Amino acid sequence: MAGASVFVPAAPLLEALRATSADGTARRVLLQSADGVTVSLTMCRGDDGQVMIGLPGPDEDGEALRRLARRMAGETDTGVLLGILCHAAAEQCGGEGAAVFKSVGNEGELVAAIGPLTRARGHRFGLPGSVFKDVIRTRHTVGVLDFSSDVRPLTRSVPGLEIGPMLLAPLIAHDNILGVIAVTREPGAPPFSAGDTGRLRAVADYAALALWKAELLEQAQSADRAKSRFLATVSHELRTPLTALAGYEELLVDQVIGPLSESQLDVLERMRSVTQHLASVIEEVLAFSSLDEGRETVRPTDFLAADLIHAAAAVIEPLAKQKKLAFTVTVPTAPIRMTSDVDKIRQILVNLAGNAVKFTDTGEIGLTLERSGDLVRFGVRDTGIGIAEHDFGRLFKPFAQLDTGLTRRHGGTGLGLYISKGLAELLGGQIEAESEVGKGSTFTLVLPVD
Numbered sequence: 001m002a003g004a005s006v007f008v009p010a011a012p013l014l015e016a017l018r019a020t021s022a023d024g025t026a027r028r029v030l031l032q033s034a035d036g037v038t039v040s041l042t043m044c045r046g047d048d049g050q051v052m053i054g055l056p057g058p059d060e061d062g063e064a065l066r067r068l069a070r071r072m073a074g075e076t077d078t079g080v081l082l083g084i085l086c087h088a089a090a091e092q093c094g095g096e097g098a099a100v101f102k103s104v105g106n107e108g109e110l111v112a113a114i115g116p117l118t119r120a121r122g123h124r125f126g127l128p129g130s131v132f133k134d135v136i137r138t139r140h141t142v143g144v145l146d147f148s149s150d151v152r153p154l155t156r157s158v159p160g161l162e163i164g165p166m167l168l169a170p171l172i173a174h175d176n177i178l179g180v181i182a183v184t185r186e187p188g189a190p191p192f193s194a195g196d197t198g199r200l201r202a203v204a205d206y207a208a209l210a211l212w213k214a215e216l217l218e219q220a221q222s223a224d225r226a227k228s229r230f231l232a233t234v235s236h237e238l239r240t241p242l243t244a245l246a247g248y249e250e251l252l253v254d255q256v257i258g259p260l261s262e263s264q265l266d267v268l269e270r271m272r273s274v275t276q277h278l279a280s281v282i283e284e285v286l287a288f289s290s291l292d293e294g295r296e297t298v299r300p301t302d303f304l305a306a307d308l309i310h311a312a313a314a315v316i317e318p319l320a321k322q323k324k325l326a327f328t329v330t331v332p333t334a335p336i337r338m339t340s341d342v343d344k345i346r347q348i349l350v351n352l353a354g355n356a357v358k359f360t361d362t363g364e365i366g367l368t369l370e371r372s373g374d375l376v377r378f379g380v381r382d383t384g385i386g387i388a389e390h391d392f393g394r395l396f397k398p399f400a401q402l403d404t405g406l407t408r409r410h411g412g413t414g415l416g417l418y419i420s421k422g423l424a425e426l427l428g429g430q431i432e433a434e435s436e437v438g439k440g441s442t443f444t445l446v447l448p449v450d
Contacts, residue, residue, distance in 0.1 A: 078211065078218065082112035085181060085207045090114060092203055093167060093196040095183035100171075101132050102179040108132050108154075116163055116184060125153040131168060135180045141169045141197050148187060167192040169204040173212035181207065225293070232289035235282045242282065246275050284415045287347075288398060291422040298341045298426060305336040305376055309369050312349035316365070319357045326364035336371050339450045344423045345378070348431075351416040352380040352443045360384030363440070371449070375429075378445040387435035395433060396421040420445075 086098040097115015101108050107124045110117060127133040130153045135142050147163040148155060155161055164187035171178040181204050183192070192200075251257060253268050260268070290296050313329045320327040349367070356365050363383025370377050387395070398418040417431075424431050428448050435441035 078215065079112075081207070081210055083114075085203070085211075086112055086114045088207075089181055089183045089200060089203050092199040093183045093192060094185075095167075096186050096189070097163075097184045099182050099184075100179055101182065103127060103132075103136060103177075108180075110154075111179070116161060116186070117182075120154065120158040120161065123154075123157050125157040127153070129153055131166070132180050132182075135168045135170050136177055139170050139172060139177070141167065141201055143167050143192055143197070145191055146187065147184065162187055164189045165191045167196060167200055169197075169200045171204050171208040171211060173208040176212075178208055178211050178215070228289045228292045231285050232293075235285045235289070239279070239282050239286075242275065242279055246272075246279070249275060284419065287419050288415045291419060291426075292398075296344075296423070296426055298344070300339050301342055302337060302339050303342050305338050305369055305371075305378075306331040308338075308342055308345055309349065309367055309378060312346050312353060313367055315350050316353040316357060316367075319354065320365050323357060323361070325357065325360060325362070328364065328366045329368075330366065331369040332371070334371075336369065336376055336449075338376055338447070340427055340447060344427060345445070345447065348420045348423050348445055349378055349380065351420045352431075352445065355416055356380050356382035356384065356441070356443075360440070374449050376447050376449055378447070379442060380444070381440065381442045383440040386437040386439055387433070387441055388437050392433065392435075396431075 082100050085100060089095065089098040095115070097113065097117050099110050099113035099117040099120070102111050103109075104124065106127055108127050108130060109124045110120045110122065113121045127136075131142055131144055131147075132154075144150070144166040145164075147166040148161055163184045165185045166182055167184075168180055168182040170180055181200070183196075183200060185192075249268060249271055252260065253265065253272070287296075309329060309331060313327070317327045353365065353367065360382045361384070366379075366381040368377075368379035368381065370379075396417050398415055421431050424445055424447070429446050432444040432446060433441065434444075
């Protein structure tokens with residue numbers, strides 16, 4: 001049923017009728033007869049302004065539960081889910097308030113609440129002797145006629161709680177108890193009915209699965225953050241001795257310590273190549289960690305786009321020549337002045353062009369530059385192996401490589417495209433990709449002029 005669900009004793013029934021007539025809010029009204037029988041009625045205002053009263057049908061309850069399931073399926077924040085759960089339980093069972101409890105060792109803690117139990121949120125109490133312990137032990141719904149009148153651990157922990165009937169149900173997902181949900185009414189109110197018990201069980205079942213999913217997602221995100229921190233720490237620890245190693249290698253090459261033979265100089269040149277490769281891997285991992293944790297910042301300056309693309313070409317052209325690949329740079333005659341982070345754009349272009357060289361054995365590598373309105377397009381074209389259509393979904397994922405396995409031909413961390421995409425988005429742009437297997441690929445970095 002849409003709208004609020006409130007407990008209304010028999011005496012002020014007329015007041016509830018007037019309220020619904022005035023504000024149009026649908027209400028569930030609970031009436032208790034002299035012999036203790038509780039009846040649930042629905043009250044809503046029709047198009048003609050008349051208030052209609054009737055018994056809630058199964059379709060109405062089912063639609064409310066379906067709406068609840070849809071809301072919970074679209075939410076992954078545990079705090080928000082707990083709030084939705086409390087409101088849904090109170091609405092479905094005609095409760096004045098609701099709360100969710102979790103066990104922490106041999107104690108219980110109220111982690112979310114609406115209504116009278118709100119003042120107990122965050123409090124812990126001993127589980128032994130509590131009704132919550134009974135729910136966890138039996139895994140069944142438990143009802144209490146007058147909660148505040150009994151001396152219980154929660155009432156001792158939070159004196160002054162005014163709670164009458166209480167209905168509790170376990171939150172069970174994949175045979176694990178995630179907590180207990182409770183709905184409450186004020187002292188002297190009618191006890192919860194069998195129908196209320198069934199509705200609370202249904203709400204608890206939906207909620208338990210949603211909470212289970214949210215907790216799994218939070219655990220995965222926590223593990224992902226721990227992985228990023230570990231990678232950053234290890235990379236920093238590796239970079240320090242690597243820098244020293246590169247410095248010693250330069251001293252030897254410059255023959256500061258003494259003269260070296262041609263064969264010794266050749267070995268040092270090979271060492272330099274390996275050291276530079278390891279340094280680039282470490283820098284990629286550090287860039288990945290920085291992007292993943294949102295620590296990258298933009299430092300904009302004014303520059304000419306042609307100067308930038310020639311600077312990137314100076315890094316890549318020697319690599320292309322080593323593989324006997326033709327290398328071209330095409331820029332327009334009219335200068336294109338930009339305001340952006342020149343270092344990050346150069347890093348993206350070097351990543352894209354480096355990949356082009358890596359995956360091209362014959363043919364050519366081409367860098368292009370053009371302006372289209374308020375956008376600047378940096379193109380990197382190759383005649384390499386190309387990319388199959390079904391592999392496009394993995395292109396920009398971290399650590400993803402299209403040639404996997406122990407025998408893969410091409411090295412690398414699989415972070416280049418992921419980092420490039422993240423930097424492009426940080427600069428307000430994007431990377432477009434076109435490819436055909438066996439005919440090559442074109443990656444285009446599209447950025448705003450400002």
